[in-house]
Amino acid sequence: MRKSKKIIHFIIISFLGILGFTACYPVLFLLTGSLMGAVELTDRLGPALGGAGGYVSWRLLPVYPTLKAYVNLLIDSPEFFVMFWNSIKLTGAILAGQLLVGVPAAWGFAKFRFPFKKALFMVYILLMMMPFQVMMLSNYLVLDKLHLIDTHLGIILPAVFSTFPVFIMYRFFESVPDAVIESARIDGAGNFQIFFYLGIPLGSAGIISAMVLGFLEYWNLIEQPLTFLKTKSLWPLSLFLPNIGLNEAGIAFTTSVVVLLPAMLVFLAGQDYLEQGIVAAAVKE
Known part of the structure; x- marks a missing residue:
């Protein structure tokens, strides 16, 4: 019984964690994009911005983080x-x-x-x-x-x-x-x-x-x-x-x-x- 309760508890926590991450992902998306340089943003968002073919790709962490956009x-x-x-x-x-x-x-x-x-x-x-x-x-x-x-x-x-x-x-x-x-x-x-x-x-x-x-x-x-x-x-x-x-x-x-x-x-x-x-x-x- 204890093991089954722990498994159910783990499943519930995992499910809520996934929902929480999904809800917070747009904010993480913004934070990541604000720390990316112009070259990396162009490479990632090129298809959406009309400057390149293919598909948009994204990373949770920038490869070369920079605060240049905040300074500007x-x-x-x-x-x-x-x-x-x-x-x-x-x-x-x-x-x-x-x-x-x-x-x-x-x-x-x-x-x-x-x-x-x-x-x-x-x-x-x-x-x-x-x-x-x-x-x-x-x-x-x-x-x-x-x-x-x-x-x-x-x-x-x-x-x-x-x-x-x-x-x-x-x-x-x-x-x-x-x-x-x-x-x-x-x-x-x-x-x-x-x-x-x-x-x-x-x-x-x-x-x-x-x-x-x-x-x-x-x-x-x-x-x-x-x-x-x-x-x-x-x-x-x-x-x-x-x-x-x-x-x-x-x-x-x-x-x-x-x-x-x-x-x-x-x-x-x-x-x-x-x-x-x-x-x-x-x-x-």
């Missing part, structure tokens, strides 16, 4: 740094705006009674489910009237009023016991004090979860900048990679790694909260 990107590419800081500015401003707007809105939906509350929340859910392509024309017309086309504010403002973080945080605020709120009211606390000293601390997991999800979304924003930004110097980092030529494969791999790192760090730091947010978003009204 981080030192000799000022355009990269402009787009990098644009991404930081856009993502930071959007998340800060969602904190100021979304947190009070979520608390209001969760703990206050007002006319047409359910209907309004249903509108929120419907707006959340609509893809950007459906709202693109109306957003463009509104931003054009406000003279916000080709400005960072034209990207920030619509995202600040996104309904998704409100939906995530609403689930956590709703779980705050009403008895605790009533006790605070009996002790003389006002609505603002209850929200600030009870709501925010007890719903902090939901707030962090919404911010992590928001960072992962807005750090990789592509459609909105492509639609509303015409000046290249205003583009975020997510638009730097698609504009790299096929003959700059090393820079492409290196840029992918650099873009991936902040998202990976934020994901690892907020992984527990992210899982709670996904579970909360899956619960139906």
Whole structure:
């Protein structure tokens, strides 16, 4: 019995290991490509880049590892740094705006009674489910009237009023016991004090979860900048990679790694909260 259990355990571990390696292979692919020289990349990817016949071949480790692509990107590419800081500015401003707007809105939906509350929340859910392509024309017309086309504010403002973080945080605020709120009211606390000293601390997991999800979304924003930004110097980092030529494969791999790192760090730091947010978003009204 013990041997059969060990064999089953070994098979399960091996199977999960293979799945884990398969999931991590794209990241290993990027890391390996970023450490390859131009000659080796041309030799490996020649058929895909249109410069040679045959089939693409790849290695898990480069034959002649080099950091030349990182030097070229981080030192000799000022355009990269402009787009990098644009991404930081856009993502930071959007998340800060969602904190100021979304947190009070979520608390209001969760703990206050007002006319047409359910209907309004249903509108929120419907707006959340609509893809950007459906709202693109109306957003463009509104931003054009406000003279916000080709400005960072034209990207920030619509995202600040996104309904998704409100939906995530609403689930956590709703779980705050009403008895605790009533006790605070009996002790003389006002609505603002209850929200600030009870709501925010007890719903902090939901707030962090919404911010992590928001960072992962807005750090990789592509459609909105492509639609509303015409000046290249205003583009975020997510638009730097698609504009790299096929003959700059090393820079492409290196840029992918650099873009991936902040998202990976934020994901690892907020992984527990992210899982709670996904579970909360899956619960139906």
